[in-house]
Amino acid sequence: MLVSHKIIRRVLAFFVVVGCYVGCVEPFDAKTESFGNALVVDALLTTEFDRHRVSLFRTYPFEADGPEAEQGALVSITDNSGTSYRFEETEPGIYLSETPFAARQGTDYTLDVQTADGKAYRSATVTTPENVPIDNIEAKRLFNDKGEEGVSILLDNALPSETPNYFRFEYEETYKIVAPNWDPFEFEVVHYIPCDTIPYQVDIKVQTEERKVCYGSATSNAVIQTSTVGLTENKVNDFNIRFIGRDNYIMSHRYSILVRQFSQTQDAHSYYERLGDFSSSDNIFSQIQPGFLEGNVRSISDESEKVLGYFEVAAVEERREYFNYDDLFPGEELPPYVVNCATPGNPQLYSFGYHCADFRVCDGACESPLIEAILAGNVVFHSVNENGSADQPGPYFTLPSPCGDCTKLGSNIVPDFWTE
Incomplete structure (x- = not known):
């Protein structure tokens, strides 16, 4: 429900x-x-x-x-x-x-x-x-009242009687998320004890969990209503349930909306x-x-x-509608991803000022920027830094987690109702 x-x-x-x-x-x-x-x-x-x-x-x-x-x-x-x-x-x-x-x-x-x-x-x-069937739900490429281009989810219904009717709508949207910089490898923190024989060690390993394709979801949070009072015909035509701006990443691949109509x-x-x-x-x-x-x-x-x-x-009454971005924007560039994945980071393995007073006794900066970022779930593996330099001394290049891990934005479990 x-x-x-x-x-x-x-x-x-x-x-x-x-x-x-x-x-x-x-x-x-x-x-x-x-x-x-x-x-x-x-x-x-x-x-x-x-x-x-x-x-x-x-x-x-x-x-x-x-x-x-x-x-x-x-x-x-x-x-x-x-x-x-x-x-x-x-x-x-x-x-x-x-x-x-x-x-x-x-x-x-x-x-x-x-x-x-x-x-x-x-x-x-x-x-x-009185129960009123939904005749049709359609996704159309349109401009809204503010002049913004995007996709409108439009609903039609036809009333079985001449008595004016009143409607409220709710929706649940589900959308496919594809991590744009997914990599089959992920970080593994092997050792993290300051001033130990091998204080900090990070390797990479093959991923075992699905993190490339996920499914996000959201529900309506506004009061959406209409009525047929004052209309020349006792029916609802092209009523806008939801407008999605064309730069919204949620419709980059495949999008589904379940609309519930309450008479x-x-x-x-x-x-x-x-x-x-x-x-x-x-x-x-x-x-x-x-x-x-x-x-x-x-x-x-x-x-x-x-x-x-x-x-x-x-x-x-309820009805579900699907569409792909390419159905309405054929051959056009996808909306920008929700996170900027253009510039890799290069966190250092050792903090500036790292110093040991004795075995396992750290009296300097004891944290590892790279390991802290990994443990916090903030970064994913991008590539190995094979040509380290003074400007980029870290052993690996990283990206914000959502760039390579779609589970940061949704679930990797395919919904029961989903169809391609």
Whole structure:
């Protein structure tokens, strides 16, 4: 299940900002003057057959390390036929349904939470929206609104009814990484004891692990929404899910994106829209105070208590798309690699000032720049320095690790879904 549940972090951040807002931007010691310990609910029920998740946390003051999990709560979702689905706490603040189930079309659902201190909370009744298929996802070479060239991931869908629909999207992208300066040999630190008979010794050996080809991944971290309200046709055409600048190395070889479409209710769409407006603000201490971000969960123990977060029921469709860089930029130079691999380094085996007072007693600079860089994982083998000089005395030439070791940027395990 791809759902990332980032809403909990956005709402918690929102509450912190409201609590410590100041009227003008100036240096200050950021401490929360007043703090309300509110429950934050993040609950998403979908039409997928799955163990659905409810996250419960407490807001926290600006200077705290992070949110406090709401543990020991009783959580359930009930439909309009009286069927109740209970949830169990699988890790602090995270509750999964005890058995897998799926939201049914046209069915109403309500979330109930009772915290360990006996307080009760209930959501508004939410109806499962109409399911809308994804017609097409296509990667196109385009210019964005800023005049930057790149690739847009565009989505089309067609609604089965004339009623306006609301959509939210998430994506997970996976991309092939090829280390441009991969070498079959790697460093081996043989000896590293200062002032020993052989103080420092570094050899090279044949690599035994795959480090040439890897796969990186990332998920969407913004609120991506659209609707058909006000359109001449009740369908979504060429909606931009993701734009990738042509200089972004992630599409240098092969790129895949899994897009998940959530058909929303109008209320959920409005909530996420307000949440997105806040989280995309350039300056969280701007002159606009966002106010309290009201969701659809209420306290039934104390009507005056503020509760943050949202219980959403959504119909889900997903589709995956692949493309190669050469498909859209045939014969053109690849994007620059994420690390500059043009200039090899030449770290010395012995530090300047290395000196021994006695056997294994070092009273000078005792570190080996080369060995320290190897042990830290910062460099990979490039070549042997066969013609050492005063300017380049080190025994080997090196490169930044990602130049020859793709595992610094991704996993060397091929994803189960991957196709070439």
